[in-house]
Amino acid sequence: MxxxxxxxxxxxxxxxxxxxxxxxxxxxxxxxxxxxxxxxxxxxxxxxxxxxxxxxxxxxxxxxxxxxxxxxxxxxxxxxxxxxxxxxxxxxxxxxxxGHGIIEPNRAYLEYHMDDFSGFLRRRVRSSFKWDGIRSCLSQTNMCAELNQSFRMAQDFFNAHLTPMQSGCCKPPTQCGYTFVNPTYWISPINMAEDMDCLQWNNDQNQLCYACDSCKAGLLANxxxxxxxxxxxxxxxxxxxxxxxxxxxxxxxxxxxxxxxxxxxxxxx
The missing domain is CATH 1.20.120 (Four Helix Bundle (Hemerythrin (Met), subunit A))
Incomplete structure (x- = not known):
């Protein structure tokens, strides 16, 4: 024994x-x-x-x-x-x-959409009550500010392998057609797309695309x-x-x- x-x-x-x-x-x-x-x-x-x-x-x-x-x-x-x-x-x-990202032409980073993720994950960020707290948390990080220090030229930025959250939260979606000034400042196109994310983008460094569905999708991808x-x-x-x-x-x-x-x-x- x-x-x-x-x-x-x-x-x-x-x-x-x-x-x-x-x-x-x-x-x-x-x-x-x-x-x-x-x-x-x-x-x-x-x-x-x-x-x-x-x-x-x-x-x-x-x-x-x-x-x-x-x-x-x-x-x-x-x-x-x-x-x-x-x-x-x-x-x-x-x-x-x-939850795999989508490849866009002439871009090294991927774009992310909410519909690509499971229903359980989508419910973690869907309600405005939940997202307000998450958004406040994200805005306090330096993930977007780091991009301004790393990339000056548009082509260098387009060739960058961004994290899903940087891709979704720090820039407007590629399909919106914004013109690059720096990684977190973009010129709005004359004919704005119907996508709500295109309207949500704001060059204010405290807002950017934190209100966008692409930001929620980027967080879920991470x-x-x-x-x-x-x-x-x-x-x-x-x-x-x-x-x-x-x-x-x-x-x-x-x-x-x-x-x-x-x-x-x-x-x-």
Missing amino acids: ALSNNVIGAINFIAVLLSIPIIGAGIWLTNGAADSCVKFLQWPLIILGVLILIVALAGFIGAFWRIQCLLIFYLIAMLVLIILLVCLVVFVYMVTIR LRKEWKRANVILIITVIVLIVIYIIGCCAFRNAKTEDLFRKYKQGYT
């Missing part, structure tokens, strides 16, 4: 270590360009990571001191957490499967990219957790078998 408990203790120590990348992914998202203004996935990740840490520690202590109730708690609780983690992985995959990166970490972690959980179940069963066999032998001595 001692050997089986040692195995359970060892795999629970690994589970403790696996909680670190989950918590780290949640903390990393709090500093992400989009997630810092749209707080949604960070806390579920951090909470799940902390719960896995607590449950793994309970299993480690139960194996080390041979406390059977803690081991049973570990097996049940870890199974529930793994199921929740798998559900989160599937959910993130489903809501980020759509959000999608960050969530997909976090999901890679979750997929790897959940696979390893499932493997060590199966090993833990086998070790626990062997420990119970060894214990029954030991009691059986004692009954005949």
Whole structure:
């Protein structure tokens, strides 16, 4: 039984270590360009990571001191957490499967449209109440001011690989036909397009295209990219957790078998 408990203790120590990348992914998202203004996935990740840490520690202590109730708690609780983690992985995959940018002629950067994203992501920014807070957060960043420092000539700007939020929020949509002066100052065309985003553009450095749907789409594109990166970490972690959980179940069963066999032998001595 001692050997089986040692195995359970060892795999629970690994589970403790696996909680670190989950918590780290949640903390990393709090500093992400989009997630810092749209707080949604960070806390579920951090909470799940902390719960896995607590449950793994309970299993480690139960194996080390041979406390059977803690081991049973570990097996049940870890199974529930793994199921929740798998559900989160599937959910993130489903809501980020759509949202690729659109290529415009003679432009290196992409354009983004709200209809290209999943309904769940669109609802994060659709209402004016939600967007007002996000817009205020975005306007306090220096993502647009950086463009003025980096690009002076129109062709250099058109050849730049902008982030989705810079493409959507810091300039008017390409289809509007504005004339470049600098990255955040554009001359309006004589015949304004019917697209509302073309009318929303404002050369005021505090407004720009923060009220545009293209800005919302750019933020969702950034959000999608960050969530997909976090999901890679979750997929790897959940696979390893499932493997060590199966090993833990086998070790626990062997420990119970060894214990029954030991009691059986004692009954005949």
